[in-house]
Amino acid sequence: MGQQGDAAKAKDTAAKDTAAKDTGGSKGGSKGRTGAGGKAPGKDTGKDTVITPRAEDYSQWYLDVVRAGELMDYAPVRGCMVIRPNGYGIWEALQRDLDRRFRETGHENAYFPLLIPRSFLAKEAEHVEGFAKECAIVTHHRLKTVERDGKTTLEPDPASRLEEEYIIRPTSETMIWHMYGKWIDSWRDLPLLLNQWANVMRWEMRTRPFLRTAEFLWQEGHTAHATRDEAMQETRLILDIYRDFCEEILAIPVVQGVKTESERFPGADETFCIEAMMQNGWALQSGTSHFLGQNFAKAFDVTFQNKEGEREHVWASSWGVSTRLIGGVVMTHSDDNGLVLPPRVAPLPVVIVPIYRKAHEKEAVMVHADKVAAVLKDVGLRVKIDDRENMKPGAKYYEWERRGVPLRIEVGPRDVKNDGVMSVRRDNRNKEPMPLAGLAEQVPALLDCIQRDMLERARAAREERTGDVATLDELAERLEASPGWYRGGWDGTPETEAKVKEVTNATIRLIPLEGSEPDGRKDLVSGKDAKYTVVYARAY
RNA sequence: CGGGGUGUACCUCAGUGGUAGAGGGGUAGCUUUGGGAGCUACCAGUCGCGGGUUCGAAUCCCGCCACCCCGACCA
Numbered sequence: 001m002g003q004q005g006d007a008a009k010a011k012d013t014a015a016k017d018t019a020a021k022d023t024g025g026s027k028g029g030s031k032g033r034t035g036a037g038g039k040a041p042g043k044d045t046g047k048d049t050v051i052t053p054r055a056e057d058y059s060q061w062y063l064d065v066v067r068a069g070e071l072m073d074y075a076p077v078r079g080c081m082v083i084r085p086n087g088y089g090i091w092e093a094l095q096r097d098l099d100r101r102f103r104e105t106g107h108e109n110a111y112f113p114l115l116i117p118r119s120f121l122a123k124e125a126e127h128v129e130g131f132a133k134e135c136a137i138v139t140h141h142r143l144k145t146v147e148r149d150g151k152t153t154l155e156p157d158p159a160s161r162l163e164e165e166y167i168i169r170p171t172s173e174t175m176i177w178h179m180y181g182k183w184i185d186s187w188r189d190l191p192l193l194l195n196q197w198a199n200v201m202r203w204e205m206r207t208r209p210f211l212r213t214a215e216f217l218w219q220e221g222h223t224a225h226a227t228r229d230e231a232m233q234e235t236r237l238i239l240d241i242y243r244d245f246c247e248e249i250l251a252i253p254v255v256q257g258v259k260t261e262s263e264r265f266p267g268a269d270e271t272f273c274i275e276a277m278m279q280n281g282w283a284l285q286s287g288t289s290h291f292l293g294q295n296f297a298k299a300f301d302v303t304f305q306n307k308e309g310e311r312e313h314v315w316a317s318s319w320g321v322s323t324r325l326i327g328g329v330v331m332t333h334s335d336d337n338g339l340v341l342p343p344r345v346a347p348l349p350v351v352i353v354p355i356y357r358k359a360h361e362k363e364a365v366m367v368h369a370d371k372v373a374a375v376l377k378d379v380g381l382r383v384k385i386d387d388r389e390n391m392k393p394g395a396k397y398y399e400w401e402r403r404g405v406p407l408r409i410e411v412g413p414r415d416v417k418n419d420g421v422m423s424v425r426r427d428n429r430n431k432e433p434m435p436l437a438g439l440a441e442q443v444p445a446l447l448d449c450i451q452r453d454m455l456e457r458a459r460a461a462r463e464e465r466t467g468d469v470a471t472l473d474e475l476a477e478r479l480e481a482s483p484g485w486y487r488g489g490w491d492g493t494p495e496t497e498a499k500v501k502e503v504t505n506a507t508i509r510l511i512p513l514e515g516s517e518p519d520g521r522k523d524l525v526s527g528k529d530a531k532y533t534v535v536y537a538r539a540y
Numbered sequence: 541c542g543g544g545g546u547g548u549a550c551c552u553c554a555g556u557g558g559u560a561g562a563g564g565g566g567u568a569g570c571u572u573u574g575g576g577a578g579c580u581a582c583c584a585g586u587c588g589c590g591g592g593u594u595c596g597a598a599u600c601c602c603g604c605c606a607c608c609c610c611g612a613c614c615a
Contacts (some may be wrong), residue, residue: 005547050552054570074607134614171615204614205541212615265615285615287543324615362573394575401575420573505611524563540615 031400058280059208061166065330068402069339079207079214083323086403088325089347091217095197097249097344098219098321101241107193107221112175114199115166120174124299130266131170134203138166156255168201171319173267173292176222177300183312184224187306191234192224211540213285218322224297224314227306231315235291238319239272250325251342251454252276252332253462255535257510259505260497265318268499269293273508275535278331280322283509284536286328302382324456327540332458333427339404340426342454343447350376350443351405352385352421353394355412369411372421374488375439381447401426406450407443427454472524475536476504484528485509485537489521489530496525500536509535 051068052060066072071087083091090451099109115138122128137512142160146153169175176194184192201215221238225231239256246252254274264271268290276286297303297313306312345350354369356362369385376383386396393410410422418434423443428451434442465484469475475486490496490508501507511532518530 063608076606130614132577200615202614205612206610206614216615218615227562288615320615353574357573389573392573392575392577394573395577398576410574412575476590508599 016397018458023299036049047238050336051336054279055394061210061336062327062331065334066327069334069404069501070352071326071330071339072209074209077214079204081209083217086301086347087326087409088417090341090345091323092327093347094217094346098241098245099197100197101245102195102219102221105237105241106456107195107223110194111196111198112169112172112179114169116169116172116175118165118167118179118312121167121304123144123174124267124296126295127173127267127299131202133464135170136168136201136203138162138168146482150538152165152210169198170200170202171318171320172196172198172200172220173222173296174300177296177302177316180224180314181300181302184304187304189306190224190226190304190314191230193221193234194223195219195221208327208503208540210330212321212324216323218320220320221318223317224302225316225518226306228465229294231317232291235270235272235289235317238317239274239287242274242289242319244319246274246276246286246325246328247455249342249344250329250332251451251458252286252328253343253455253459255510256514257508257512257516258537259288260494260508260534262494262497264508266288267292268318269295272513273510275537275539276328276332277465277485278328278540279461280331281465281485281537283485283535283539284324284328284331285509285539286325287319287321290317291367292316318337333454334404338402340408340454343406343451348382348384348403348405349447350381350383350407350409352383352401352409352411353393353396353400354385354387355410357413361413364416365411365413368416370440371437372409372411375436376443379440379444381443397424407447409443425450428456442500450470469524469536470522472503475500475506479504479506479536479538483538485535487515487533488524489518490532490534491523491526492531496523499525501531504536506536506538510538 029094051064054061066087069086070084071090072081072083075082102109118137118531121135139162139346140160141162142157143154144157146155180192197217197219199217200220204212205213211223224235225234233517243254243256246254252402254273254276256272259265259271259273265288270291270293272289273285274287275283278284292315293423294313294315296316303311304313304314305307324438329341329345330339333342352373354362354365356365366385366387369387373383373385386400388396391399396419397408400402404426406426408424408426410424412422415421415433416437418433419437420433421439422431423446424431460484465482467484467486469478469488471487475488478484478486486506490511497508511534516532516534519533521533522528522529523530524536
């Protein structure tokens with residue numbers, strides 16, 4: 001009941017699980033462990049969630065890891081989650097770094113309203129098509145209490161019905177282009193390079209923590225330019241920023257490419273993307289950068305006067321990454337013991353666990369631990385000493401592992417005597433002693449090493465699951481035997497693209513920026529000469 | 541929207557018509573502390589909601605609701 005909360009109780013009736021009964025009989029407790037099978041996970045502290053091994057059930061593993069790592073909890077609102085401090089800390093770290101990159105390339109932050117007049121969304125034909133089905137709508141601005149069956153409830157006050165409803169933004173192009181129309185008049189007003197950090201809402205049919213939630217956090221950049229080339233350059237610049245960011249900060253290797261028309265953002269002329277491979281071989285679209293052409297400028301009639309005194313429609317880009325990246329981090333690096341975070345986005349990169357038996361040991365150990373913490377804080381690291389009295393060290397190890405802390409430092413009587421510490425890496429569990437004297441250099445170096453190793457490990461895992469196929473049958477077989485990314489020929493028609501999807505459930509993830517030459521390949525379906533080499537894979 | 545499931549304590553669940561349970565958790569105390577500590581006591585539930593059947597319903601019947609998982613659609 002964690003998540004059904006009050007809404008459920010509001011009214012109605014009830015009874016027994018009719019539906020459950022009808023279909024019943026089927027394997028009662030076959031799974032027999034937490035959450036598997038179909039029991040709705042509720043709120044828990046994360047302290048006692050059993051983590052299903054990846055090999056047993058990958059998507060259950062993912063759900064277990066995000067909860068055991070205390071990244072999120074289910075909210076009492078359909079498809080929505082609470083991002084807990086350990087998860088929000090990742091978002092903040094990621095935000096800090098990306099924001100710096102945006103500023104360094106000339107962008108500024110701004111904020112636009114959550115609510116968008118309904119008519120705005122209708123102005124760009126493809127855009128409406130793309131988003132209309134998943135919008136939440138605000139229809140009233142006031143509630144009133146009413147008596148119903150002897151109970152007092154709240155209902156929208158009919159008198160407060162809005163003349164024009166508002167849409168809760170699924171993305172802000174329309175609002176932003178409305179405003180750009182007011183701000184852009186001359187070539188001197190261009191380029192206009194804005195970004196906003198915001199929440200958006202898309203009423204998705206099926207949600208998954210971080211990967212797809214009804215409400216999510218993201219940044220959306222919206223730029224306006226005088227020429228096509230400039231707008232395209234901007235689109236590509238951002239794509240490079242996204243790639244570098246994912247690889248350097250999240251330790252997620254990505255491939256850059258272009259989406260096919262069927263996967264293109266509604267309203268874009270071209271959608272560029274970065275795709276990452278998760279440990280189960282599926283692809284995760286991790287960021288998109290759209291070349292919008294003049295579509296929104298035309299829909300909102302945004303023109304400028306060029307140096308020759310003529311009026312032209314402006315050229316545009318938009319781009320974004322979301323809290324989905326957190327799901328990508330989890331699925332790329334974590335293991336059967338729980339979360340594994342790259343040091344650069346870990347809310348807590350280092351935890352110190354003191355170990356002692358007697359009172360006099362405790363005193364010496366705590367003094368030592370404080371010394372260690374001071375050294376690390378001095379070099380700019382966030383550190384925590386886990387001085388909880390009621391837990392034994394083993395229990396603390398267990399907990400910090402599940403929370404993904406990259407480096408654990410153990411400090412016990414032996415370490416006091418040796419004037420050193422024991423360090424234990426989360427990513428590979430390597431344990432090594434370190435002298436106190438060298439900590440200021442060794443710990444940051446070790447964290448960098450972990451960061452690099454995680455990226456390389458992820459890259460190696462991706463390469464291992466990447467291959468080439470020549471026919472549809474071969475693709476289907478290979479995907480069945482070993483889910484992954486398969487390069488193959490595509491003749492460029494929507495028909496063969498759709499056929500592949502129908503047969504294999506895999507889609508064209510992208511036409512890679514590098515290596516999309518047909519190279520003599522044939523289309524998997526039609527057998528005609530390929531126009532491109534593309535990457536086929538199952539995707540989230 | 542199709543298919544499959546689940547709603548009982550903070551969590552995971554057991555409970556086929558007769559006093560509401562277990563394990564974990566939390567609180568307090570004592571003993572512990574180099575990989576999930578032990579003992580004692582305590583805390584904790586309108587059994588998702590509304591009806592019905594019955595002397596009696598968590599349990600049987602009817603009607604709902606919510607959530608989770610798998611698809612289709614999307615970041």
